[in-house]
Amino acid sequence: MNNKIKSKLLILSIIGIFLIAAIPLFSSLKEKLSVGSPSKVANFKVITSMAGFDPYKIKAKAGQTISIELVNNEDIEHHFGSDELNFSYKVPANSSVVVELVVDKAGDYLFFCDVCCGGKKNPSMQGRIVIS
Incomplete structure (x- = not known):
């Protein structure tokens, strides 16, 4: 594999890992935001x-x-x-x-x-x- 493809795969892998790791963070934020709003x-x-x-x-x-x-x-x-x-x-x-x-x-x-x-x-x- 040439170096351009390797560096693109490395960047995509890092972005993918970041997005997967961020899912619990965003779920937690959503729960915190909905707790304070009173039910109708x-x-x-x-x-x-x-x-x-x-x-x-x-x-x-x-x-x-x-x-x-x-x-x-x-x-x-x-x-x-x-x-x-x-x-x-x-x-x-x-x-x-x-x-x-x-x-x-x-x-x-x-x-x-x-x-x-x-x-x-x-x-x-x-x-x-x-x-x-």
Whole structure:
């Protein structure tokens, strides 16, 4: 082989090795860039019971759509409401209800069950929607 062909093969080999070695670097960069962007919908599943809400705290970003599946496995109706956010939903016995809302302002908002269980004044029947 002449020297021109050898040097071209050497250069192409070095470029190929560099590109192969760079693949994990670019994949890692892509993952880092996608972590910081919030999802358009924050999905939650909340169990309602005589013991309260599980989980009792929901966290989302301002302006983000919040989708909450409220699951009631008991033989009595429950309620999911917030005076501060101006919503009120009944969750019939042994059923589930999906609620979607958008909160534009950062804050810590109270939600509660006001059907049974001592009403909204009962601390175990309260929860928080925390918007950052």
